[in-house]
Amino acid sequence: MNMQNPTPPAADQATASDSAHEELHGEIAERFDTNAMAQESTLLNPRFYTTDFDELDRIDVTPVRKDWDALLAQMASDPNKGHFKKNADWDQIDWDGMDPELRREFIDFLVSSCTSEFSGCVLYKEMKRRGSNPDICTLFNYMARDEARHAGFINDALREAGVAVNLGFLTKAKKYTYFRPKFIYYATYLSEKIGYARYITIYRHLEANPDKRFHPIFKWFKEWCNDEFSHGEAFALLMRTDPKLTESFANKLWIRFFLVAVYSTMYVRDHARPAFHQALGVDIDWYDQEVFRKTSTIARQVFPVEVDIDHPRWMPNLKRMERAFRKMDTATRKGGFAGWLGRMTAGAQAGYAFAALYTIPVKKNRLPESVRLEPAY
């Protein structure tokens, strides 16, 4: 699956032959308007980005040439070329028999993962299309290739449940957020490394607890996370081409902002899926802290500051933020003046929690001589 082969709308996706399946597919398609889910632009949903492509195109990778060429040679060798295909390891899933709450949350998880994979694909592909700098175009072409495979593979899994995200439609319908290139580096670097940490943490957990693997897609996560790891490496190298990006006072504040924003968003989003994590046998607080810890350790390669996730203010304010978002959700559904008032109050509480997290003293790192890392978890 790639962008040239947009998927038809969800309603056309039912392919099962027996009527019980068709009924279920109809019901799922009705209950989960996955295209609407993927299209929603809330603070928490994966976003689509656009940037100043000309500025990005002007990057000169000379200062990191040796590492750059090695990384691009590895991407050119395409180690995961045949990986994203269903094979004998792909077990059939009884979607009918799945607990409805789990089914809803799992589909939500797949849709949101597919959307964020695809959002990377769209951004990278656009850079490749607009640029003329051969170093930059080659890199973004490889990364777009990988993300298209990732999104396509998740979409294949969704299709078995009778639903799929219409990727072609999504490109047009989704709202794009403009970020200056340096913000793209911070946000995308982090999301690639977090993607790696999330996939590998789930993979290792299920390796130790195979009875909790309720869907075959998790078996694909090991090789998958290596793609995300190398995408993160590319952004680390891009940031290292210009010391100002990570060393100026203002940029350190921005990095701190992105760390807190990305981590707390992940925390709130994961806590919205209790049944999904329970089925995996994963304690969400443990899992999120584990992902933050891995990500922060890796990010020492390029970020001069690190959030202190063991600080006594960290967990209580993540929890406060999560409660505020839940209240906001309830208030939005309530509507009217009471709903508006509820949203304002909850918004203020979330803002307070964010400020409390942002002002936790950071740990300072001295950047290593050599940037490059290999996946180690």
Ligand SMILES: [Fe+2]
């Ligand atoms: Fe990906």
Ligand SMILES: [Fe+2]
């Ligand atoms: Fe990626």
